[in-house]
Amino acid sequence: MSTTNPSIRRLQVINTTVFVVLLVAGGLASSFLKKANVSTLEQRKLQQFPVFTDSTLWNGEYFKQIELYYADNFPMREKWISFSDAFKNNLGFQSSEIKIYDPVHGAEDNLVKDTIPDGPLPDDSATGQIKKRVFVFKKRAFEMFGGGPGLGKAYADVINSFNHLGIPNLQVYNLIIPVALDFEITQKYAKLQKPNRAAIENIYNNEDPNIKKVWAIDEIRKHSDEYIYFNTDHHWTSLGAYYAYRAFCATADLTPVSLDTVPSKTKPAFLGSLYRLTKDPDLEGNPDSVKYYLFRDSLNFYIGSTAIGYWVKSKMYGEGASGANSYSVFLQGDLPIVKMETQHKNGRKIAMVKESYGNAFAPFLINNYEKVVVVDQRYYTGNFIEMLKAEGINELLFINNIFAAHTPYHIDKIKGLKK
């Protein structure tokens, strides 16, 4: 195998030298370049060098964390990432009309991890797993819904279980929020997701007859050409939430407030979650603005804790929220429990169980209720039923977006509130 050809030999010297130099240079750069703590691009903390302990050594965790540390602190990491994205976007022809992004793993898995397994949920593999795929169409990003009836029924069953809490005259409501794609989809792309209305109908049909169901989807559909969902974020705008509120008022026998005379403020330049997932240049050129309404009603807003009756006075809007974080203006983001008390002494006291979509919805209720308690199903760990009793709650609204209503994590978390 010995080569006598001198030019080939010279080539081998070059090859070996370049390779070794690259290895050494990469190693040095990785050890000595300054490390960041936080990635603004990803809105997360980067992995820090792990602390050595015996137990993490033997189960391999220690080395795994070192790997993550070097991966997160790779020299010029963000440049590599954007090159990698550009490469992956050019493996073939991109349709100019529609772009489909596969779910980026890890993004929501971080939340799913701390699920409390409590009784088996139906294996929905036969009926359709929930799978989030994002696609970009007309400079807007959409999540595709694919939830199956099995999980929808599991959600309905959990809501039914709150219909018999032993609190006299407690009226339960359920409001399932459709996702934007349902209103934007043209005939051509209709098969990309499951129709939202059929899935909502499946849930409502499985719920007790005396639970009041809110057909927000029909009211929202009447306004589908308005700015009701963000272009770059998975949430709805406060206008979208307002139409759901109007549907809720019709169901709950209330008179909805008119927005005509309500002053508002706007947070500009909001590039939301779906932009961060896809980093699509079309989205970057179409940023959102977050509008929020300043109702004149006098209001006391409190942040609570697991301890019943412990409330700290605060403000309904987190006005410091800005940029990628703008949606957190509503109720200051996902706090475990908050309460609003108004001057409408009509005896109507509602508790609302929600995920983040509910944040934009809750402020409207202060126009109609004496008291509004908002519980985040994911983070509240206090005694939910005792809290309802202590606050004198007589109406209970479950408000979830259609993904959450078909996700075992959320279903488990709502079920967990009863413990």
Next chain:
Amino acid sequence: MLIVFSLFFYGWGEPIWISLMIFSAFVDYINALFIDKYKGTKWAKIGIVSTLIINLSLLATFKYDVFIVDNVNALLGTHFKAPGFGLPIGISFYTFQSISYVVDVYRGEVKAQKNYFRFLMFVSLYHQLVAGPIVRYSHIANEIDSRKETLSDFSKGITRFCFGLFKKVVIANIAAVLVAKYMDSNIADLSTGGAWFGLIMYAIQIYFDFSGYSDMAIGLGWMYGFHYHENFKYPYTATSITDFWRRWHISLGTFFKDYLYIPLGGNKKRVYLNLFIVWFLTGMWHGASWNFIFWGLYFFVFISLEKLFLQKLLDKLPRFFSHFYALLIIIPGWVIFYFTDTHKLAAYFGKLFSFGSGHLWNMELTNDLTSNLFWLIAVIICCVPFYQRVHHLFENRFRKPIYFEVASIVLSFFFLFLSVALLVGKSYNPFIYFRF
């Protein structure tokens, strides 16, 4: 030095089971010396039997514990609990390497290694420990004792390593995303075209993943002065199933041939029973679940048919038919390999062959095909011996091997760059919710 590094590499992933590997290597080392000493006597048999028992029971305990206990429970209605150790990395490979060594010593084909550390180095060589190939001691016996690292080998090793990394990161990993999208989705919702597309992506993923690892191992081996045998030879260009298994995971096929099929009697007696045993165990080696055994037996059926009459028939037909036949058997075979759940397995097969009923095609599939088109074409080129043809052309027709070498090296650095970018890109992990 190499042994320390190899053990460190192994310990990185499996801090505890490193002790198991050292123990197993020690037993086999002693047994081989024992056999060497008592060569030709009945004592030698004890050495080999104890090696077989110890290695196979290590495999049974660590790889098949849950499988065995579950089946015993199902059969007898008992409720034993499996210890559930979890599979130590590379155990399937290093136990087989040790067995082949001890058997070769017994057969007098190699001399027993006197130095324990050299033997441990053979077992723990980090190049191939994780994902093969199964290196025979006899192939590298001389190199274990006196290795020579040459510049030429080192340079070739770099190129080979980069090609392997490219296969893993740029082909297999990208295919894996598409596999998950189709094969892990709700099977009832798949279109027939989608089912085939997902499956072909899986065929691509598994080949490039595995052969990419083998290339990296071979390349690293060259850099250190070891010459391992090739493990893959363009398996998807096979003209029959028998041919496929001469091209796919060659080190495993030859292991079973030399240490099981031929000792059982090979082609001379009870051929089909021997084949059955070999394919049953080949399937089982791939994983502790019935679907892998079915997968092995699936090949048993076609290899037997080929032996009986099919091969003669194929030889008469144009080559195109043989290729088509081989792919038509191999690719659907991966369904059996993929699904450990037999219900899903059956449902997926149903989808593959449900022409007419339901929908054949959908828009998402068109989108996935067009948006990965350049990549797909490149992958198909990598499945056939295009690179070798070009090499041959430059060497013999143009008589300009240097051009080819330069192009290969430039390409390998480009591949390295791409692979690093994609690997770093994988660490991109945005949060939808703000949780600092």
